[in-house]
Amino acid sequence: MKIALPIDMNNVKGFLADDEAQALYQQALSAAExxxxxxxGSYCGKSTIYLGLACQQKNSVVYAIDHHIGSEEHQLGEMFHDPELFDSGEGVFDTFKEFRRNxxxxxxxxxxxxxxxxxxxxxxHWYTPLAMVFIDGGHSLDAALCDYRCWATKIMKGGILAIHDLFPAPEEGGQAPYAIYKMALASGLFEPIAIINTLGILRRL
Structure with missing residues (x-):
């Protein structure tokens, strides 16, 4: 199903490829029922918009969790730092204003x-079972492990776990998301559904 986009997504900062966005939307459209x-890991809201559009069609909601001060790679002097998102008055990286606007x-x-x-x-103190969880937070091993451990067991049976930025080869990218993907497979709680580009999709058993 083609996505009817209400805004030009090229103007929304983020790191989600088009095929990943389409897959995320399709999974969310089914899960949101x-x-x-x-x-x-909402950053400026690119993935949130695709998830939200699916939820909008199914009268559901998406909880967008992010501290909005950037991951390690977004800080001053790091590879993915964006000076447009740096609040020089406060001296912090801050994506929340941009997120809300989008x-x-x-x-x-x-x-x-x-x-x-x-x-x-x-x-x-989270007690609501979730139909789908998308993990795209910090890419340090500690951050990725925390995200997985916090949310994997809160997914309802038959629900979806999606993990972004899977790079099996170390020279292609960070290994933390791939590590939690393998952890999910080894747990016996999930079965693999698909890998689209760097987006891994699993289903809770």
Whole structure:
């Protein structure tokens, strides 16, 4: 199903390839019939918009979890630092203003629920079963492990776990997302569905 996009996604900062966005949308469209969706690592909202558009069609919601101060690779002097997102007055990297603007422009204020916090804090008293979880947070091993451990068991049976930035070869990219993907497979809780570009899709057994 072709996605009807309300805004030009080329103007939304992010690192999601078109084929990954399409796959994420299709999975969310199906999952949203069963319950809420949650993403870890919203950045400026590119993936959130695709998830939100699916939820909008199914009268569901997406919880968008991000502390909005950037991961390690977004800080000053790092490879993925964007000076346009650096608040020089506060001296911090801050994506929340840009995120809110994009969600508003996409007409998704009633669908997307921002949670400005870490996975650990957000999950502490979380009791709502989730139809889909998309992990695209910090790519250090500690951050990725925390995201996986916080949310994997909160996915309902038959629900979807999607993990972004899978690079089996170390020379292609960071290994932390691939490590938690392999952990999910080894856990016995998930079965593999597909890998689209660097997006891994699994189903909760």
């Amino acid at each position: 069963s319950g809420a969706i949650l993403e870890v 969600i508003r422009n996409a007409g998704l204020n009633d669908v997307v629920i921002p949670v400005v916090a870490t996975s650990e804090v957000s999950a502490k």
